[in-house]
Amino acid sequence: xxxxxxxxxxxxHIWDATSNDPLKIEELLREELTESQGIHEEICHHLLxxxxxxxxxxxxxxxxxxxxxxxxxxxxxxxxxxxxxxxxLVHDDIIDGSDxxxxxxxxxxxxxxxxxxxxGDYLFAKAFGILAANKSTQPLRLMVGAIQNMCRGEINxxxxxxxxxxxxxxxxxxxxxxxxxxxxxSCMAGAxxxxxxxxxxxxxxxxxxxxxxxxxxxxxxxxxxxxxxxxGKPKYTDLIKGNLTLPVILLRxxxxxxxxxxxxxxxxxxxxxxxxxxxxxxxxxxxxxxxFAIGVSHLDQARTVLQNFCDNQARKFLEGLTYMxxxxxx
Amino acid sequence: xxxxxxxxxxxxHIWDATSNDPLKIEELLREELTESQGIHEEICHHLLxxxxxxxxxxxxxxxxxxxxxxxxxxxxxxxxxxxxxxxxLVHDDIIDGSDxxxxxxxxxxxxxxxxxxxxGDYLFAKAFGILAANKSTQPLRLMVGAIQNMCRGEINxxxxxxxxxxxxxxxxxxxxxxxxxxxxxSCMAGAxxxxxxxxxxxxxxxxxxxxxxxxxxxxxxxxxxxxxxxxGKPKYTDLIKGNLTLPVILLRxxxxxxxxxxxxxxxxxxxxxxxxxxxxxxxxxxxxxxxFAIGVSHLDQARTVLQNFCDNQARKFLEGLTYMxxxxxx
Numbered sequence: 231x232x233x234x235x236x237x238x239x240x241x242x243h244i245w246d247a248t249s250n251d252p253l254k255i256e257e258l259l260r261e262e263l264t265e266s267q268g269i270h271e272e273i274c275h276h277l278l279x280x281x282x283x284x285x286x287x288x289x290x291x292x293x294x295x296x297x298x299x300x301x302x303x304x305x306x307x308x309x310x311x312x313x314x315x316x317x318x319l320v321h322d323d324i325i326d327g328s329d330x331x332x333x334x335x336x337x338x339x340x341x342x343x344x345x346x347x348x349x350g351d352y353l354f355a356k357a358f359g360i361l362a363a364n365k366s367t368q369p370l371r372l373m374v375g376a377i378q379n380m381c382r383g384e385i386n387x388x389x390x391x392x393x394x395x396x397x398x399x400x401x402x403x404x405x406x407x408x409x410x411x412x413x414x415x416s417c418m419a420g421a422x423x424x425x426x427x428x429x430x431x432x433x434x435x436x437x438x439x440x441x442x443x444x445x446x447x448x449x450x451x452x453x454x455x456x457x458x459x460x461x462g463k464p465k466y467t468d469l470i471k472g473n474l475t476l477p478v479i480l481l482r483x484x485x486x487x488x489x490x491x492x493x494x495x496x497x498x499x500x501x502x503x504x505x506x507x508x509x510x511x512x513x514x515x516x517x518x519x520x521x522f523a524i525g526v527s528h529l530d531q532a533r534t535v536l537q538n539f540c541d542n543q544a545r546k547f548l549e550g551l552t553y554m555x556x557x558x559x560x
Numbered sequence: 561x562x563x564x565x566x567x568x569x570x571x572x573h574i575w576d577a578t579s580n581d582p583l584k585i586e587e588l589l590r591e592e593l594t595e596s597q598g599i600h601e602e603i604c605h606h607l608l609x610x611x612x613x614x615x616x617x618x619x620x621x622x623x624x625x626x627x628x629x630x631x632x633x634x635x636x637x638x639x640x641x642x643x644x645x646x647x648x649l650v651h652d653d654i655i656d657g658s659d660x661x662x663x664x665x666x667x668x669x670x671x672x673x674x675x676x677x678x679x680g681d682y683l684f685a686k687a688f689g690i691l692a693a694n695k696s697t698q699p700l701r702l703m704v705g706a707i708q709n710m711c712r713g714e715i716n717x718x719x720x721x722x723x724x725x726x727x728x729x730x731x732x733x734x735x736x737x738x739x740x741x742x743x744x745x746s747c748m749a750g751a752x753x754x755x756x757x758x759x760x761x762x763x764x765x766x767x768x769x770x771x772x773x774x775x776x777x778x779x780x781x782x783x784x785x786x787x788x789x790x791x792g793k794p795k796y797t798d799l800i801k802g803n804l805t806l807p808v809i810l811l812r813x814x815x816x817x818x819x820x821x822x823x824x825x826x827x828x829x830x831x832x833x834x835x836x837x838x839x840x841x842x843x844x845x846x847x848x849x850x851x852f853a854i855g856v857s858h859l860d861q862a863r864t865v866l867q868n869f870c871d872n873q874a875r876k877f878l879e880g881l882t883y884m885x886x887x888x889x890x
Contacts, residue, residue: 270711270715318681321677321678321681324673324674324677325674325675325677325678326674327674343654343673343677344654344655344656344657345655345718347651347654347655347677347680348651348655348711348714348715350677350681351648351651351680351684351707351711352708352711354681354684354707355704355707355708355711356708358688358700358704358707359701359704359705359708362697362700362701362704363701367692367697367700370688370692370697370700371689371692371693374685374688374689374692377681377684377685377688378682378685378686378689381600381678381681381682381685384678385600385678388675
């Protein structure tokens with residue numbers, strides 16, 4: 231995979247921005263979750279300790295600061311976005327039966343499915359409680375729409391499992407719903423709270439959508455060709471579950487692999503050696519580079535959108551984020 | 561248990577009101593859920609077919625009609641209340657590991673926990689999407705508060721399981737959160753949408769709270785002393801899970817049962833013969849009647865609240881509902 235120029239610079243730039251985080255997101259999350267009790271308190275603290283990149287609240291915050299000053303509503307909306315993300319992760323890990331995330335055992339592995347379900351519901355309700363206190367209801371509507379899309383994305387994924395005929399369009403539809411919807415809604419919600427006009431809100435939504443698509447495409451490449459140690463989670467999870475992702479769809483377009491992949495998916499038992507064969511074929515055939523280039527094209531589109539806005543610290547942060555994401559695949 | 565005067569009359573009165581339902585709740589629910597796809601469509605249709613008393617939407621609707629005309633917002637809010645209830649049932653059945661509800665296998669038994677979790681999330685999001693389209697955000701805030709309380713109720717129940725020292729106060733706290741909160745919020749949301757003033761909203765909340773408490777108390781009595789065939793679900797579920805309910809708390813106050821019940825709960829293995837012994841002790845010692853009288857006292861309080869409002873068809877329906885609930889325990 232080609233090395234991205236300036237990526238190291240940008241990575242350290244963002245790293246600073248996150249560690250000197252003016253939003254103080256960890257503190258805000260802790261504050262919100264201190265009033266949780268009993269088993270919920272334990273689960274919430276486990277989720278907080280497990281960490282995460284806090285991309286969604288940082289997006290809400292900085293997309294807001296593109297258009298207006300820091301306000302309580304903006305900070306609240308940022309916190310709500312992360313709580314929705316946390317809730318969906320807890321439920322997703324139950325749905326997918328995942329045992330590890332960020333190198334930590336998942337909540338349902340420690341506390342069981344039952345308590346995991348409840349913890350997710352609690353976090354969803356917390357988030358909506360916070361959003362309902364905002365002056366505008368639009369951020370709430372945006373988040374509701376995103377959750378509905380996330381559920382739709384999971385349904386589609388479920389329906390399409392082990393179907394080797396999934397094309398690029400169905401793939402885009404799935405990742406737009408599953409991943410990009412909440413990122414898009416987070417960016418738009420920040421802009422709405424900061425008083426952006428409809429054209430600006432639409433534009434920042436396009437930034438978020440492209441960022442989200444790139445995020446998932448790169449994640450899918452790493453799931454096939456990444457380093458488990460660096461990622462903190464096992465790879466090949468998509469293939470094992472029968473989810474066709476971009477690199478595999480591109481590989482299937484090569485005549486010599488088409489029939490083989492069809493059979494592999496039909497059999498539904500994908501052995502370890504087949505997984506390694508698919509990874510090798512994708513790497514050797516230049517497929518991962520092509521998939522990566524598609525991901526980067528979405529980051530380019532996201533950066534183009536940002537050029538419409540005034541060049542302040544918030545825009546620098548958002549630009550930096552796109553480069554950091556790009557560097558992640560190296 | 562004493563027979564309630566006029567109960568048969570009131571039951572048939574409500575039955576008519578429900579079957580000639582002016583709200584057409586089944587139709588509205590079907591409309592809302594038709595756009596669901598794939599596995600969600602199947603689960604939603606299963607949930608619709610499984611039926612239910614649709615108490616919460618009927619409460620939203622008739623509490624609204626106490627104060628104003630039928631509007632789209634009122635009907636929408638009614639539908640949202642039932643979707644929230646349906647979502648919480650799907651998740652509760654997973655949390656409790658229940659296999660049957662309304663004589664039908666539960667969703668997670670047919671489709672697995674994973675899809676059950678997702679179906680619940682989808683229904684929650686649907687409900688909030690509907691509420692976010694309302695002119696006022698207060699119904700949404702009320703429902704968010706109710707869901708948070710429902711989660712708290714489940715946490716408390718979880719924490720208190722097999723603790724034989726639970727008193728009447730902790731019991732009330734639990735059932736107020738677990739059951740009465742959503743019923744209270746439904747009544748208040750209806751009144752809010754119909755333009756009731758703050759005093760009226762507070763009063764209708766008191767009606768809902770007392771109705772909800774009575775509902776759960778009678779449910780708890782039936783779980784110990786009811787007829788499985790009539791209820792459509794197995795009994796003794798609370799004792800088996802180690803949940804102390806009102807009749808058992810009252811039984812524990814009798815000196816001759818205190819030590820025995822303490823030991824039974826400490827052992828955590830409650831055999832079938834012990835379950836029958838507890839039921840018999842509660843029936844013979846007049847405990848079920850005392851518990852029932854407490855439930856009825858809440859229905860009396862609910863009816864007292866209603867006398868403050870003008871005597872229209874909606875008030876008649878709500879009064880009838882309290883008598884129908886009372887007759888349920890006979």
